[in-house]
Amino acid sequence: MAGTEEDQKFCLQEVLDTFKLCLSENKEVYLEHYVAGWRGLVKFLNSLGSVFGFISKDAVNKIHILVTLLNGENGSQYATVQSMVKYELENDLVDLTKRGSHPESGCRTLLRLHRALRWLELFLERLRTSSEDGKTSVMCSEAYNESLSQFHPWVVRKAAGMAFCMLPGRPAFFEVMNVGPTEQVVAKLGEALPLISEVYQITEELYTQQNLMNLP
């Protein structure tokens, strides 16, 4: 029997572990572990209830696109985010200005998750430093408004805002994470954040350098 407690516990640790595994010695980002990190986050999101379904569905869809590329015949080119960018650009596999023959390139798909990673970083930092009675819905929407929302049309922003209101309070949220008492959750978040932040920064620099920040 699969105990839900165990699954969730495994989840948060898994997310931490995968983000640890993400960076190679020379600071390249392994796509396989990046995607695994998102898988873990989606599992967590699903455990919060079906109102978040439209969000996890989009994330799952993007994860699936990347996994398909990773497992495809040119999969070895997708080992790291750096090699993916190089390969797709050199082979004209990216729609650069408007959507055309490559609407689901690895580069544009990863960019969507990358933008969401910034939201995650801001949200988790708020969670980590907030007080016992801090409202997760407020932390979540503040983080969202500072990051991801600028890339979303009004209707998505509206739906996201409504979903945020359904988030459990901080104590319940921490309980769902199942890493023990509050101090331990806070410590785990403190461990995870620098990793997430580094992965974000490295990707951000690469995308900026290559002028990929506005892929359609």
Ligand SMILES: CCCCCCCCCCCCC/C=C/[C@@H](O)[C@H](COP(=O)(O)O)NC(=O)CCCCCCCCCCCCCCC
């Ligand atoms: C815990 C609360 C979770 C709130 C999640 C906050 C993010 C809100 C995102 C709303 C996205 C709505 C769905 C639609 C998105 C797309 O339009 C849009 C653009 O894609 P397109 O160019 O292909 O059309 N997609 C995106 O921006 C990518 C969104 C990916 C969101 C992944 C969110 C996973 C959240 C994981 C939560 C984990 C909680 C952490 C606790 C340890």
